[in-house]
Amino acid sequence: MGTTAINEVDKVVIKFAGDSGDGMQLTGTQFTGTSALLGNDIATFPDYPAEIRAPQGTVAGVSGFQVHIGQAHIHTPGDNPDVLVAMNAAALKANLRDVAKGKTIIVDTDNFKRKDWEKAGFAEDPLSSGELREYHVIEAPMTALTKTALEGLGLDNKSIVRSKNMFALGMVYWMFSRPLEYTERFLKGKFGKKPEVLAGNIKALKAGFNYADTIEAFSSASAVLPADMAPGLYKNVMGNEATAWGFLAAAEKSGKELFLGSYPITPATDILQELAKHRHFGAKVFQAEDEIAGITSAIGAAFAGDLAITTTSGPGLALKGEALGLAVMTELPLVVVDVQRGGPSTGLPTKTEQSDLMQALYGRNGESPVVVVAAKSPADCFSMAFRAAKIALEHMTPVLLLTDGYVANGSQPWKIQHTEDLDDITPHEADKSMQNWQPYERDTASLARYWAYPGQEGYEHRIGGLEKDELTGNVSYTPENHEKMTHVREEKVQRVANYIPELEVDGAQEGDLLVVGWGGTYGSLLTAINQCAAQNKKVGLAHFSYIKPLPKNTAEVFGKYKKILVAELNQGQLVKYLRGELPQFTYQQFNKTQGLPFRVVELAHAINKTLEEK
Amino acid sequence: MSVETLEYTAKDFSSDQEVKWCPGCGDYAILKAVQKAMPLIGRKKEDIVFVSGIGCSSRFPYYMDTYGFHSIHGRAPAIATGVKLANPNLSVWQITGDGDALAIGGNHFIHLIRRNVSINVLLFNNRIYGLTKGQFSPTTNLGQSTKSSPQGTIDNPFNPGELVLGANGHFFARATDTNAKALTAILVEAEKHQGASIVEILQNCVIFNKDIFSNYTAKDVKLDNQLHVEHGQPMIFGSNSDKGLKLNGFKLEIVTIGEDGITEDDILVHDAHEEDSTLHNMLVKLQMPVVTGIIRSFQEDSFEIRMKKQVEEVEKNSPFKSVNDLLESGETWEIK
Numbered sequence: 001m002g003t004t005a006i007n008e009v010d011k012v013v014i015k016f017a018g019d020s021g022d023g024m025q026l027t028g029t030q031f032t033g034t035s036a037l038l039g040n041d042i043a044t045f046p047d048y049p050a051e052i053r054a055p056q057g058t059v060a061g062v063s064g065f066q067v068h069i070g071q072a073h074i075h076t077p078g079d080n081p082d083v084l085v086a087m088n089a090a091a092l093k094a095n096l097r098d099v100a101k102g103k104t105i106i107v108d109t110d111n112f113k114r115k116d117w118e119k120a121g122f123a124e125d126p127l128s129s130g131e132l133r134e135y136h137v138i139e140a141p142m143t144a145l146t147k148t149a150l151e152g153l154g155l156d157n158k159s160i161v162r163s164k165n166m167f168a169l170g171m172v173y174w175m176f177s178r179p180l181e182y183t184e185r186f187l188k189g190k191f192g193k194k195p196e197v198l199a200g201n202i203k204a205l206k207a208g209f210n211y212a213d214t215i216e217a218f219s220s221a222s223a224v225l226p227a228d229m230a231p232g233l234y235k236n237v238m239g240n241e242a243t244a245w246g247f248l249a250a251a252e253k254s255g256k257e258l259f260l261g262s263y264p265i266t267p268a269t270d271i272l273q274e275l276a277k278h279r280h281f282g283a284k285v286f287q288a289e290d291e292i293a294g295i296t297s298a299i300g301a302a303f304a305g306d307l308a309i310t311t312t313s314g315p316g317l318a319l320k321g322e323a324l325g326l327a328v329m330t331e332l333p334l335v336v337v338d339v340q341r342g343g344p345s346t347g348l349p350t351k352t353e354q355s356d357l358m359q360a361l362y363g364r365n366g367e368s369p370v371v372v373v374a375a376k377s378p379a380d381c382f383s384m385a386f387r388a389a390k391i392a393l394e395h396m397t398p399v400l401l402l403t404d405g406y407v408a409n410g411s412q413p414w415k416i417q418h419t420e421d422l423d424d425i426t427p428h429e430a431d432k433s434m435q436n437w438q439p440y441e442r443d444t445a446s447l448a449r450y451w452a453y454p455g456q457e458g459y460e461h462r463i464g465g466l467e468k469d470e471l472t473g474n475v476s477y478t479p480e481n482h483e484k485m486t487h488v489r490e491e492k493v494q495r496v497a498n499y500i501p502e503l504e505v506d507g508a509q510e511g512d513l514l515v516v517g518w519g520g521t522y523g524s525l526l527t528a529i530n531q532c533a534a535q536n537k538k539v540g541l542a543h544f545s546y547i548k549p550l551p552k553n554t555a556e557v558f559g560k561y562k563k564i565l566v567a568e569l570n571q572g573q574l575v576k577y578l579r580g581e582l583p584q585f586t587y588q589q590f591n592k593t594q595g596l597p598f599r600v601v602e603l604a605h606a607i608n609k610t611l612e613e614k
Numbered sequence: 615m616s617v618e619t620l621e622y623t624a625k626d627f628s629s630d631q632e633v634k635w636c637p638g639c640g641d642y643a644i645l646k647a648v649q650k651a652m653p654l655i656g657r658k659k660e661d662i663v664f665v666s667g668i669g670c671s672s673r674f675p676y677y678m679d680t681y682g683f684h685s686i687h688g689r690a691p692a693i694a695t696g697v698k699l700a701n702p703n704l705s706v707w708q709i710t711g712d713g714d715a716l717a718i719g720g721n722h723f724i725h726l727i728r729r730n731v732s733i734n735v736l737l738f739n740n741r742i743y744g745l746t747k748g749q750f751s752p753t754t755n756l757g758q759s760t761k762s763s764p765q766g767t768i769d770n771p772f773n774p775g776e777l778v779l780g781a782n783g784h785f786f787a788r789a790t791d792t793n794a795k796a797l798t799a800i801l802v803e804a805e806k807h808q809g810a811s812i813v814e815i816l817q818n819c820v821i822f823n824k825d826i827f828s829n830y831t832a833k834d835v836k837l838d839n840q841l842h843v844e845h846g847q848p849m850i851f852g853s854n855s856d857k858g859l860k861l862n863g864f865k866l867e868i869v870t871i872g873e874d875g876i877t878e879d880d881i882l883v884h885d886a887h888e889e890d891s892t893l894h895n896m897l898v899k900l901q902m903p904v905v906t907g908i909i910r911s912f913q914e915d916s917f918e919i920r921m922k923k924q925v926e927e928v929e930k931n932s933p934f935k936s937v938n939d940l941l942e943s944g945e946t947w948e949i950k
């Protein structure tokens with residue numbers, strides 16, 4: 001490792017950016033995996049264009065992967081990169097404004113020719129114009145060096161150029177004292193059948209590592225030590241993957257077979273794909289012809305006794321609305337996952353937003369209550385998918401689980417939860433001891449009806465979307481019955497509050513300001529709140545995992561603070577809901593709709609402003 | 615009730631709900647025929663499920679004393695698919711109208727057929743929207759005036775059979791609400807067939823499209839205007855059983871036995887099991903006579919069977935025996 005002094009830091013944010021064909025997502029996940037194995041805490045954020053291959057060399061075509069590694073607890077992928085790896089001029093252009101002066105920028109000089117920087121929208125060559133004067137710039141002709149290193153391996157030029165991401169990764173590995181084994185192992189698995197390509201990639205990786213060692217250019221060469229995390233067995237998980245696993249765990253715990261009806265849509269598709277890999281658990285994964293068939297096939301499976309799931313994003317949830325109402329009316333267990341993205345319409349397919357909350361709560365005809373829950377981090381997707389399934393099966397209701405692009409594609413170390421450590425799930429089924437079972441007879445505590453399904457002798461019954469008699473489930477148009485059923489359906493959902501955890505507060509337990517959030521913004525909000533605590537400010541964070549119904553102690557918690565600030569990546573949807581549900585409080589709001597997560601600085605600014613206002 | 619002692623009668627399948635179709639509606643006769651077919655299919659009552667969409671016809675499941683699901687407009691194929699995949703042992707029946715199946719539910723209809731899920735689809739074709747009181751449907755005759763086409767429709771109609779075969783349908787039959795016996799027999803065959811079985815039933819809506827099929831079904835014309843096909847039998851029809859079909863080049867020709875030297879040996883023999891659907895398509899398109907009976911019945915592995923085989927195959931070769939095995943797989947690290 002040469003003689004360079006290693007400068008230990010407690011956390012660092014690295015962004016790999018290049019053309020969408022440059023393999024930046026892979027580079028980023030490799031760095032993540034290696035760092036996880038070293039025991040760092042991690043948060044990642046991939047940021048890729050909506051077009052698979054936007055024009056090469058343009059800002060529109062830039063794909064990035066940001067990773068935050070640390071010795072301390074990490075809750076966000078970081079506001080600003082400490083190190084930017086820019087594989088071309090467009091990647092520099094797209095990310096420069098996020099890099100603070102004095103930070104490190106590594107560039108592949110081979111992609112900074114005149115046509116490159118012109119295409120990227122620079123007026124002058126950024127490497128010589130002085131624009132980067134205040135940064136620590138490391139210029140490396142990565143493409144040329146990769147070509148030289150891979151000479152004689154018999155690879156065509158395209159494959160050689162493709163390996164330059166491994167060269168870049170090698171450089172960054174050296175810079176942060178990371179071992180190469182994890183990536184070498186990965187490459188062997190991936191290219192085992194193509195020995196030349198494998199040799200090329202490994203050679204490029206080592207060449208990058210050695211080059212960085214040789215030039216000793218890194219004043220910021222750092223070793224990030226392992227984080228201090230609770231003992232246990234860990235693995236790195238992505239949100240969508242964790243969602244899929246949560247459902248598999250729920251199926252096993254409930255003794256139900258899993259049925260997924262889904263239609264591909266960014267950023268939810270990975271859940272479908274992950275579950276499709278797990279047919280060995282008997283998972284029935286059905287790629288439907290559209291979102292409507294996705295949910296209705298799931299409703300059919302629920303009617304027939306399966307743990308039924310449908311997964312989608314905002315536009316798909318819009319299509320599922322009518323069918324979700326059918327699930328409300330027939331009181332069948334169903335989990336709908338909406339991995340939110342920027343809207344309306346096709347909006348920002350690959351960017352994150354929290355703007356489907358109103359749709360989740362109200363986006364159906366009629367009085368149509370469903371349970372609405374949200375996941376707050378990639379690892380939390382496992383728990384919330386499991387919980388959503390548990391509520392659906394035990395309370396005989398559709399449950400809508402909201403995640404978002406940021407949580408779905410982000411990753412973090414997860415302390416593996418074994419199935420024996422999870423709660424039991426007892427589906428609310430009719431049993432032989434019940435005399436004269438009626439389809440809409442209810443448990444007096446939860447108001448859940450008793451599930452009976454085809455194949456069970458003696459329970460033959462008919463249900464459907466028409467209003468039902470409160471006991472027999474036969475069609476009923478009686479005015480009093482409809483009103484009663486309308487109340488019962490709402491009350492059943494409200495009573496779920498008796499079975500979910502109470503709201504907990506991070507930071508100050510009472511005081512000047514309560515910051516309120518929900519879903520995927522938890523990491524950013526928590527980091528901001530922790531900063532406040534360090535400055536002795538009396539600020540707490542109430543982060544909602546359960547939105548409908550609200551936890552029972554919500555009003556009690558809200559009452560302990562002088563001010564309430566609701567921060568959301570939308571124009572104020574939770575805040576509108578809270579104003580309706582708990583009108584006795586005054587709410588202020590902080591909103592952002594840029595398709596991007598909150599930055600801790602902007603939150604800190606908003607918090608301070610709210611604290612200062614009279 | 616064990617399978618050996620299954621001794622249901624049609625009455626066992628009639629629910630306690632009052633049937634609410636208009637007096638004289640063809641749906642009554644279809645309901646009767648279905649209730650008659652049920653004891654003949656050899657399935658336990660609790661293993662039978664009727665799924666429908668929305669329309670007059672879709673009220674059907676309420677009247678059957680089996681499991682039933684009256685769902686939303688057009689989506690019954692997907693719901694039925696979910697039911698069947700959840701429990702492939704069930705006998706699943708879909709009830710749908712011409713609007714439900716071919717307008718709002720057209721997408722689900724063709725995909726159910728393409729996938730070939732073992733579901734028996736009874737398409738009640740009255741060539742009109744009954745429940746919403748008389749607008750034209752995707753099968754209404756071109757030029758017909760209805761509540762929403764006072765000057766006559768300018769839409770070309772679908773021929774459901776053509777759509778089924780175009781979507782690579784493996785089983786298609788046509789029946790009428792006036793011949794309950796033939797319908798019952800077809801339903802039993804539809805259930806036996808593995809894969810999606812589509813049965814188009816020409817149904818009389820006495821209120822909004824009265825007697826639209828009387829040209830085929832009226833007592834005095836039905837023998838001359840309907841050709842009821844049976845697999846392996848020559849395609850002969852007519853009140854004197856002297857008319858038949860013969861192939862002339864690429865076209866079907868109607869010939870008379872005894873005229874121009876035609877004998878029974880010249881008449882085409884119906885082969886419902888033929889994989890190539892060219893001839894089935896010609897039969898489906900024939901307008902006069904209209905062809906009834908099982909026009910196509912070609913069998914191969916259905917979707918749910920393929921899914922089951924795949925799950926078993928993957929299960930056999932997978933290193934994961936429990937979810938814990940999966941959770942612990944891949945790169946993990948221990949923090950002490």
Ligand SMILES: Cc1ncc(C[n+]2csc(CCOP(=O)(O)OP(=O)(O)O)c2C)c(N)n1
Pocket residue numbers: 668669670671672687710711712713714715738740742743744745746751
């Ligand atoms: C989403 C939706 N759109 C429209 C309707 C209104 N609607 C109910 S039944 C129907 C047409 C039914 O016609 P068909 O399927 O031919 O059944 P029939 O009544 O003739 O048996 C329509 C348009 C509805 N119930 N739901």
Ligand code: SF4
Pocket residue numbers: 634635636638639640641670671740744745818819820821822
């Ligand atoms: S409107 Fe027509 S289809 Fe509907 S019940 Fe009356 S006769 Fe039958």
Ligand SMILES: [Mg+2]
Pocket residue numbers: 669711712713738739740741742743744751
């Ligand atoms: Mg109709």
